[in-house]
Amino acid sequence: LKRIINFPARGIGQTTIDRLTVAANHYGKSIFEVIENLERIDLKINSGTRRKLEDFITMIKSFQIMNQGADAFTLAEHVAKKTGILLEFKKDGTPEGIARMENIEELLNGIKDFVEGQKELADAKGDITEFLEDVALATDLDKDTGDDDRVALMTIHLAKGLEFPYVYIVGMEEDLFPSAMSMNTRSELEEERRLFYVALTRAEKQAYLTYTQNRYRWGKLIDAEPSRFLEEIDEKYIDNLTPIDTYRFKPLIDSDIFGEVDKSRLRQQKPSNGAPPSVGKPTQDQLRRLRKIRPELGAPNVSDPSVILDLAVGTHVNHSRFGKGKVLKIEGAGNDKKAEILFEKGDVKKLLLRFAKLEVLS
Template sequence: RITHIMVDEYQDTNVAQYLWLRLLTGTERNLCCVGDDDQSIYGWRGAEVGNILKFESDFPGAAIVRLEENYRSTGHILAAASGIIAHNESRLGKTLYTSADAGEKLRVNGYWDGADEARAVSADIEAMHADGQDLSQIAVLVRAGFQTREFEERFIAIGLPYRVVGARFYERAEIRDAIAYLRLIAQPADDLAFERIINTPKRGLGTASIQALHMQARASDKPLLAAAIDLSQSDELRPAARNALGEFCQNIRRWRDSVGSMHHTDLAKIVLDESGYTGMWMADKSPEAEGRLENLTELVNAMQDFDSLQGFLEHISLVMDGDRESETGEVTLMTLHAAKGLEFDTVFLPGWEEGIFPSQRTIDENGAVGLEEERRLAYVGITRARKTVQLSFAGSRRIHGQWQSSIPSRFVQELPPETVIEDIAQGLGGAIPFGRAAQVQMSGDSSFGGSGETRGGYGPGWRRMAERRAGGIDDGFRASNNKTEFALGERVFHQKFGMGNITHIDGDKLEIAFDKAGSKKVVAGFVSKP
């Protein structure tokens, strides 16, 4: 008979575990639960924060002991995390303190785009390492798995040792599948690529059909794709299998014929769509499916940086062959969810933008409850650091192949001003009003699935950008073009720099010759027509 029960990580229990615990405790009520409601971040997999919030009412008379002394982080880090989490209404509340000194203030950095952010973070890490900091004590924590790609490519380019908790971007199953399609289109004799995708998604080709295909290839001394073409034109297979194989071969030939006449990113979207591969993941109801679709979109984004499909595939070969162990430690790259329970001397927190963090999908699906869990995730991210935290956001990112303007996360605005040092790229919207409750809509249409429109708090530059982000999105797998409402030579107004003429346009990034401030690069969302 069980007479005493102890539960750890009580904030992560689900409904079934809660009900089972109530039955086990019975009338003896010898129960000890340990947990932190501010670190309940697994609602998406069934955890119910309400279990810990109602502990006192469920077990009246229980002694509540608040463990508020923190032995990990400096004063500024604790104050910053506490300042954000204080905006949650559903919490028990506590006042963290430490015997350590205040330490360094958090740095909040604003960059032009995601590539600038990855370059700057990499440069900062290299400088820290040159000053003697152990790379294994540095972590880059992102909200979603697709965000690792730009950092991985930059780390590889400069030879910075790193490890990814979970699979590296180009080692993820869905990325390998997509690349296999592209490899087979570029090189029809690539048997490894053929074998990976011939039945992905399922095409009704059973073991007997695959064996017959291999026998045909060996007998004719041909690559598998050529053998498949021959086999689909014979009577060796059942009609259903023969038709499925023939359709696959025809698709590969049609896509291959489009290589010279279609932009390679548009071709990739069409291949992933028409092959049924994206449809397979859209129909998948597992928690991982959305992340896999985001990764496929990020793969297409990566292709934008290359002039041709062949150039991209050559780059992938170098990236996938570039893995090597390091004797000097490795930077850790992981999601915020995977970082819970870990600690590092230095933590970089990139991508703090509305729609990415907090996740617009989480807010759309769960409303205020989802937003509070996202805020708890921010709290967890900041408190992974012992000594140093750098948060960052970008003024624009490539979303579904198009440059889209971004605004800083509401969590950035919620940071207490006395805990941060701000370093925003010139012309990128001006100062952020720290220490205020950001008033941002929680639903609506935008490039991330929500308007992100501010009703107060941010300055006029950020407000204009938020307004311009309103509008629908495509599904990420249809061809699109990048248009701007501005034209070369057009006269525009900037809140800080005044009037000027547009001299260069790159997506939503403009170069403007201002009458008094000279030539500046600004994001289109921050200028207006006079």
């Protein structure tokens, strides 16, 4: 409470906090309880400061009430905005302030991803308590096992002076690398470019540069644009691995209804501006077929029965989050169909099949 009561600044000074601390010790109560009962305690606090303390208590209690029904992401996003912490770091402008903004963004992205994953679980609420429990478990599992055969994940700053046979530089997108915070001056943009040079020269044999077509930013799925740094590399040094056989780039009409045409023109690479080629507006029937091939990221089609797996008791499955498991029980029907699965780690999970992303093994 002492860390957040006046951050961002709310006009509650150290003298006031000291008086609250003394009163809390005298009455054997918490500082929060003392603030709740200010009208019954004479602390020689002026009316302006008293009102600010009351506003702070009201804000915290509103979060507590919201927590009773909101999922973890909705609550976290509201707290980040309502407290003014986002505006505070945005005004900061220093490298530390920018780093804190990026940390909050990644935290919100992580919470959003967690909430989406919890939709698979029949008994899950996706609230902040479940998120904190999940983070505690993940921290224990992430301890070093002593196995050297693993991927080294690090920031570019940390990679300075090191070299690796193969390097993967991810997130090569505008407003990410270069960062949106570096667009104010030419010198800031040049610093980002030098940082990219550092990352690129860490590779002894090959460097893989990747970007997404969309990603979560502040918990919202947005379209992404390839980084300008990619265009600055001479094409003779690049092998473009962008897939051309995914549904995004295939013609929506399979049959040649207009006679002989040049098929090579339909199998085009993605244009240099990063946008997929125009293939006209798809029909509803075509969209349904596309969803069967690859459901939209982060937005599973819950109303289409074709995405619900027809599992049976005894089926072995694999889940990206929980690992391999065996179906113990099937219950419900239609969109409410659930599978009780025993995973190899010993956990038994009840998953809603309309959300669960399961791979059938046998």
